[in-house]
Amino acid sequence: MTTSTSSPATVDNGVNVTALLDAREALEKAPAAAQFKWRATCQWLNGTHSRSTIGKYFGLGVEHSRDKTFAVEADHPKVFAAEDQAPTPVELVLSGLASCLTAGVAAVAQRRGIQLQSVKASLEADMDIQGILGIDDEVRNGFGAIRVHFDIRADASDDDIKSLVAQSQKRSAVFDIITNPTSVSVTVN
Amino acid sequence: MTTSTSSPATVDNGVNVTALLDAREALEKAPAAAQFKWRATCQWLNGTHSRSTIGKYFGLGVEHSRDKTFAVEADHPKVFAAEDQAPTPVELVLSGLASCLTAGVAAVAQRRGIQLQSVKASLEADMDIQGILGIDDEVRNGFGAIRVHFDIRADASDDDIKSLVAQSQKRSAVFDIITNPTSVSVTVN
Numbered sequence: 458m459t460t461s462t463s464s465p466a467t468v469d470n471g472v473n474v475t476a477l478l479d480a481r482e483a484l485e486k487a488p489a490a491a492q493f494k495w496r497a498t499c500q501w502l503n504g505t506h507s508r509s510t511i512g513k514y515f516g517l518g519v520e521h522s523r524d525k526t527f528a529v530e531a532d533h534p535k536v537f538a539a540e541d542q543a544p545t546p547v548e549l550v551l552s553g554l555a556s557c558l559t560a561g562v563a564a565v566a567q568r569r570g571i572q573l574q575s576v577k578a579s580l581e582a583d584m585d586i587q588g589i590l591g592i593d594d595e596v597r598n599g600f601g602a603i604r605v606h607f608d609i610r611a612d613a614s615d616d617d618i619k620s621l622v623a624q625s626q627k628r629s630a631v632f633d634i635i636t637n638p639t640s641v642s643v644t645v646n
Numbered sequence: 647m648t649t650s651t652s653s654p655a656t657v658d659n660g661v662n663v664t665a666l667l668d669a670r671e672a673l674e675k676a677p678a679a680a681q682f683k684w685r686a687t688c689q690w691l692n693g694t695h696s697r698s699t700i701g702k703y704f705g706l707g708v709e710h711s712r713d714k715t716f717a718v719e720a721d722h723p724k725v726f727a728a729e730d731q732a733p734t735p736v737e738l739v740l741s742g743l744a745s746c747l748t749a750g751v752a753a754v755a756q757r758r759g760i761q762l763q764s765v766k767a768s769l770e771a772d773m774d775i776q777g778i779l780g781i782d783d784e785v786r787n788g789f790g791a792i793r794v795h796f797d798i799r800a801d802a803s804d805d806d807i808k809s810l811v812a813q814s815q816k817r818s819a820v821f822d823i824i825t826n827p828t829s830v831s832v833t834v835n
Contacts, residue, residue, distance in 0.1 A: 471694075473693075491774055493774070496768070496769060500765075501764065501766070505660075527733045530745075531745030532749075536706055548703075549738050553735040554830070559688050581683055586682055590666070590673060600828050605830060628778050629778075638826055639824050643796070646808075
């Protein structure tokens with residue numbers, strides 16, 4: 458790693474920072490527009506296999522339709538006597554954390570004039586399945602702990618690279634969702 | 647909805663409950679085998695677009711390789727000046743919650759001898775993006791609240807259906823991850 462000699466103008470990580478800064482300025486004056494609603498609809502297929510579809514969302518005061526609808530499948534693995542047709546739900550959560558932090562690294566690097574060459578995040582999460590199996594009520598159902606390791610190549614010093622990740626973490630929606638409690642209400646029929 | 651007349655033997659939701667009960671019995675005697683490690687590796691593609699790969703995991707005391715590796719992409723939407731090539735990271739988390747609760751409904755229904763016809767979960771999460779944009783430090787980055795609504799058709803009474811969802815929620819890994827804090831450590835290079 459070398460100290461950056463790039464100017465912000467020549468750096469291109471594929472993030473439109475000007476538009477994001479403009480959005481921030483606009484939303485400072487119109488906080489109601491900052492209220493978003495994200496959605497997913499999940500259809501049971503068979504056994505533990507399901508397909509979630511993701512399309513519309515609400516934000517900037519209006520409903521947004523995408524050009525396409527995204528599908529995300531989930532299943533349980535063979536060691537749970539399931540068919541392993543898709544990632545487990547907890548692995549989807551890990552992917553959400555990984556992608557949120559990675560997108561943040563790219564955005565912060567762009568803002569700071571740091572050209573990225575490559576970013577790879579490796580995540581591992583501990584889970585004691587005595588929780589979900591109902592063996593021991595003292596054991597939580599979810600993860601005991603999550604470890605994220607970033608391997609980043611960029612035109613920047615090691616300290617500047619560490620600082621990119623720290624800033625991404627500070628503003629990450631999924632990092633916050635996992636490290637802090639969120640209220641979930643569940644209704645039926 | 648009518649009261650169930652099916653016996654467990656004739657109900658088929660595609661979940662192998664006998665294997666799960668056997669696993670529970672085996673793990674009660676060998677809690678070390680219940681320690682799992684779930685993993686994801688995320689590669690930055692461009693801008694806020696990334697691809698996570700999900701394959702190996704550890705559990706029952708050994709490493710497990712799957713027949714295939716799963717890929718889960720994420721991106722930011724056009725209103726964030728991104729290319730909207732995949733769901734947002736927070737929508738992946740919603741999919742993880744939806745699929746975890748849905749798989750639980752199928753497993754609990756099988757255990758209780760309730761034949762499912764259809765299960766659909768609709769999720770909506772509030773997010774004030776003043777948090778991630780750094781406009782207001784009092785606003786959290788993640789979701790303000792999540793609402794899950796299940797529409798379930800099954801050979802069971804309304805009360806029995808409500809009870810299915812309650813039990814699934816009680817043993818859901820992702821529900822726990824979202825509603826309770828989890829420690830996340832992040833290291834770089």
